[in-house]
Amino acid sequence: SGGVDGNFVAPLPAESTRLTLHTMTTWTPLHNQPYHPIPYHPNRIPLAEALAESAAFRRRMDERRTVRMFSPDPVPEQLVLDAIAVANTAPSGAHQQPWTFVLVEDPQVRARIREAAEAEERISYRGRLGEEWLSALRPLGTDEHKPHLTDAPYLLVVFQQRFGLRPDGTTYKHYYGDESVGIAVGMLLTALHLAGLAALTHTPSPMKFLTEVLGRPRNEKAFAVIPIGYPAADAVVPDLVRKSMDQVLVRIRSDATH
Ligand code: IYR
DSSP states (O other): OOSOOTTTSOOOOGGGOOSOOOSOSSOOOOTTSOOOOOOOOOOOOOHHHHHHHHHHHHHHHHTOOOOOOBOOOOOOHHHHHHHHHHHTTSOOGGGOOOEEEEEEOOHHHHHHHHHHHHHHHHHIIIIITOHHHHHHHGGGTOOSOOTHHHHSSEEEEEEEESEEEOTTSOEEEOOSHHHHHHHHHHHHHHHHHHTTOEEOOBOOSSOHHHHHHTTOOTTEEEEEEEEEEOBOTTOOOOOOOOOOHHHHOOOOOOOOOO
16 A cells, blocks of 8 residues: 555666765654764865856746646656655655655546546536636636646646555654645645646645555545646746745845844
8 A cells, every 4th residue: 555665756866966965865754863974075166166056956947837737748757767766865854754645647537537627626616616716716717627737648636645654554654745745846836847747736625535545554645746748839828927036035135244
């Protein structure tokens, strides 16, 4: 049943291990283990290089858009596996990594997910959301039709492990699950974008049907459904403007004079 097995995440290419990352080679729950620090001193990136790379990254990330119209073109599997491996590097509460990624290609399973999601969304869009929510969504042009659930070559369903489940059925607490999985999904979306892929963070509500359709264990609840693919040739997106730095950044400056 549950758990991400070690083979699911492709191993790091050997040449990128320029740091000592760990002394253990397989994951074991960290809690109840002694504190065991190891040195961490990556080389500082020369300032000119850091500035150039961070500016380029910022521009690149500003090109990311949520896409709802996908091309049926196949996607190289390794790009998706790499992005999931990136998500798996996310920081998490007590390093519990409380996530499971279910990568669905099977068209029949995707069709069942689409059917169940559209049934819930129909109820939502025909009133359950309420007038304020519906008018907030109007500029996005979303509705109860979710063709991307079957059009995109991959459907990644991210589950949050609400608690840890040992093979013997006993459980242990997970901490900051929402925050941890949210950060991991952010890193996943970043990695997919850098690989030239488009994605959509879809949150059908309620999502309980996903636990059933995908046969997940009782400690997991769906967090997001993420169709992944290339944008359709005729894809369009809402004409959005992002908040300016002035609108999102508050600075409390040092008043020390140098
Ligand atoms: N979950 C619904 C509605 C929806 C809600 C928000 I907030 C969005 O930003 C977009 C959609 C759906 O997936 O259509």
